[in-house]
Amino acid sequence: MIKDTDTDVPVLKPEEEARLHEQHGVPVHVAPTQKRGKNNDRVTDAILTCEDVNVFYGDFRAVTGVDLDFARNQITALIGPSGCGKSTLIRVLNRMNDLIDGARVEGKVTFRGVDMYAKNVDAIEVRRRIGMVFQKPNPFPKSIYDNIAYGPRVIGMKVANMDDLVEEALTGAALWTEVKDKLKQSAFGLSGGQQQRLCIARTIAVKPDVILMDEPCSALDPIATTRIEDLMAELRRNYTIVIVTHNMQQAARVADRTAFFTALADEGTGDRTGVLVEYGTTTQIFESPRDQRTEDYISGRFG
């Protein structure tokens, strides 16, 4: 295990807090300066935070004791072997786990300082601000245009001109030139890579703050993968991105920060649970990992 670094995570700067206050019209709750967990050194501008997060499916504890801060306008990759809880954790970040019977989250998850699992929080509102792109492209059985317009319509977004918004979203997802002449055609006619970019376009159409991506390229060929990775680098300017990936090279290519998870077996029961092993800048994780398990994993000796 890494030694506790005892770093105080600097919370929102006063001017940032003022900006948020202005944006939302209500005082934004900002967590007081406090000592943070061992894995969070040097995240200075956290938009999402996890504090001692545990996830259960019924009696099974899928994730144990995760402390993790996600930096604004950066790409954070979650890597680790199968069963390490990384996909479970990313679903905690926009309350997708609510849709699974028997799933339960303990601990504190905040978005802009607001506890996301507090009683008065509407999970649907959470998902409007924190979008998600899935492992397999999952366009709706609608036209390309309607796939994009769906999100703004269901959340009742005030849209001056839907055509413009659709074009903007498709351009943002680097898909516009390929589909601009067939917007009325079914989204199922697109290739896998195009469908995945459509799903990204659909996500940015509702203008979220954070985009969660759960192995977004695992069903795509290398060329389509490259395009998505390039797109992520573009999106990084306006969005905070969290990506789960099985592909370590992908994490190394796209991510600013990387969190390595692994599955630990309980000594008594033998049940496996996911834990965060090490978190740092991608360079640090890949070039000078501090934990032996991280080193074993990234050098291909394990997992």
Add this chain to the structure above:
Amino acid sequence: MTTVRETGGPAKAPGRPAPFTFAGKPRYGERVIRVLLALAAAVTIATTIGILLALIVPALGFFREIPVTDFLFGDRWAPRFAKASFGVVPLITATLWTTLIALVIAVPFGLGAAMLLSEYARPGLRKILKPVLEILAGIPTVVYGLFALTFVQGTVFRQWLGLGTGAFSVLAAGVVMGIMIVPTVASVSEDAMSAVPQAMRQGSAALGANRMQTTLRVVFPAALSGIIAAIVLGVSRAVGETMIVAMAAGSQARIVSGPLEQGQTMTGFIANAALGDSRVGSIQYDTLFAVGLLLFLITLLVNFVSIALVRRYRQAY
């Protein structure tokens, strides 16, 4: 050139390896199974053709005496009267009324139940609800007919609501027929909705859609072809249903102009007349088959429309 190595086949002339071959044993069992399966398929086809012939031959006898236009467009149905008249329109109006009323009940309740089961119910509730629906589907139609005649028409409509209606009405028959069809519509459309991949619901939820929006705008369109099939199946059952209408809709063939009137449907007429004493070969006897043929053609048409619609809205996800 390479020589193929001998692999333990029967010994041939010494020094010459047996030529390599892929030949296998003849598989007689496969052939027997194939013939049996073909036979099973042939029986159903032969039965259909047989029924069709049994309908068409007497019906042709009927149409030799009564012009098709008189039959299809005549508005008086009195095949047994001295001054006989063979206009089928009254029977069609009764069938239309009972079918439409049944659909008004079966479609919303059936789709509602399907939505509940597929999108809202937790596994516990599902486990209870599905068998209950299946029990509803297993009740004999004669029981439904009795229920329509005595409880719905007699107790509810006449006693409780004080409606000015006689002993029979197309409304009572239609409503009860609708209840009978609910499980069919619910079960088939629930299958279609459950077959929509979970990934689509998650994609919708991740955009901030609530459950109702996801159900109506994503799951419903994705399952539309199955839902249409469910409704069409309901239509076929309503058009062909006999016992309920024979018992509760009435037996006087008059043009039905309101739901509280009584009326005889096509199936109702056949059921009644078939029990009568029409002499084989008489015009009254052939009438049965003319109506039967018409019923058959209507059902066939409904099925064709259904196939076309299902194809049109099929989604390959």
